[in-house]
Amino acid sequence: MIPxxxxxxxxxLPDEILxxxxxxxxxxxxxxxxxxxxxxxxxxxxxxxxISQLAELARENDLTYTVHLPLDLRLxxxxxxxxxxxxxxxxxxxxxxxLDPWAYVVHLDGINSGAQSAWVERSAxxxxxxxxxxxxxAHIAVENLEGHAEGLIEPVLDRVAVSRCVDVGxxxxxxxxxxxxxxxxxxxxxxxxxxxxxERDHRSLLHVPPGRLNPVLECLLRGNYRGVVTMEVFNEExxxxxxxxxxxxxxxxxxxx
Numbered sequence: 001m002i003p004x005x006x007x008x009x010x011x012x013l014p015d016e017i018l019x020x021x022x023x024x025x026x027x028x029x030x031x032x033x034x035x036x037x038x039x040x041x042x043x044x045x046x047x048x049x050x051i052s053q054l055a056e057l058a059r060e061n062d063l064t065y066t067v068h069l070p071l072d073l074r075l076x077x078x079x080x081x082x083x084x085x086x087x088x089x090x091x092x093x094x095x096x097x098x099l100d101p102w103a104y105v106v107h108l109d110g111i112n113s114g115a116q117s118a119w120v121e122r123s124a125x126x127x128x129x130x131x132x133x134x135x136x137x138a139h140i141a142v143e144n145l146e147g148h149a150e151g152l153i154e155p156v157l158d159r160v161a162v163s164r165c166v167d168v169g170x171x172x173x174x175x176x177x178x179x180x181x182x183x184x185x186x187x188x189x190x191x192x193x194x195x196x197x198x199e200r201d202h203r204s205l206l207h208v209p210p211g212r213l214n215p216v217l218e219c220l221l222r223g224n225y226r227g228v229v230t231m232e233v234f235n236e237e238x239x240x241x242x243x244x245x246x247x248x249x250x251x252x253x254x255x256x257x
Contacts, residue, residue: 002250004192004220005029005064005102008231012239018050025061027243030102030228032066037088045095055098064102066141066191066228067092072109073126085109086129093133102228103141103190104134105165108153116152124159131162141165141190146173146201150181163188168216169195169202169232179219186223195232196242204238205231205245217249 007030010017017033024031037043046054057063069092071085093104108123131137142157143165144150157164164185170193171178182189194216196207205213220229231242 005228011234030064037070065099067101068105072107120155123156127160137161146170163190165191167193190227192229193232205242
């Protein structure tokens with residue numbers, strides 16, 4: 001049995017979250033709820049009734065959820081804790097709390113040149129506030145972003161005992177070897193994101209050569225990783241093919257061990 005929880009996103013079928021979860025419930029062990037809330041009229045935040053049904057599906061299928069917060073986490077430019085990103089993060093956490101999410105995946109907002117110390121302070125305070133709402137700092141998983149240097153995130157993570165979400169696809173897109181970061185971050189990592197790159201990002205793992213994918217999986221096995229591995233793709237074809245690629249790769253690695 002694969003030791004980590006393989007999952008995918010809530011946007012595999014061109015439908016709402018609940019039909020997607022029903023379709024995926026017996027195929028994966030975790031579902032990343034990709035939520036957006038642009039304004040009062042454009043939101044896919046599940047109703048209390050849908051949350052209840054999602055919780056029931058999780059109980060019936062040994063399923064967990066990761067929740068991707070809709071906006072980059074930040075305070076206001078002058079340190080205000082009433083920034084809309086934090087307000088919306090709190091709303092999402094309160095609505096999804098009955099699901100007991102495996103992790104809340106968050107992005108930190110970008111940094112302006114010459115303002116790193118202020119950015120670190122604001123980001124750390126925003127994470128502390130989100131961790132308080134989550135009930136446990138370990139349930140907040142900070143994701144590395146494409147083009148976002150790891151050195152910027154480290155001072156923030158030194159301040160707050162949150163978890164990591166290592167997005168391997170972002171590292172591949174930046175032309176980086178993900179193994180050093182995985183090894184370094186694994187003790188506090190709750191979520192790994194995998195996705196291929198073709199004409200655009202977040203495509204099937206068919207587009208990832210075995211020489212890139214297998215070392216990542218082997219690193220997770222050797223590190224005794226027990227968290228979530230999300231195939232972060234957004235259609236059924238990419239999901240089915242990614243799942244097949246992962247299963248073949250894992251069988252070969254098990255055969256070698």
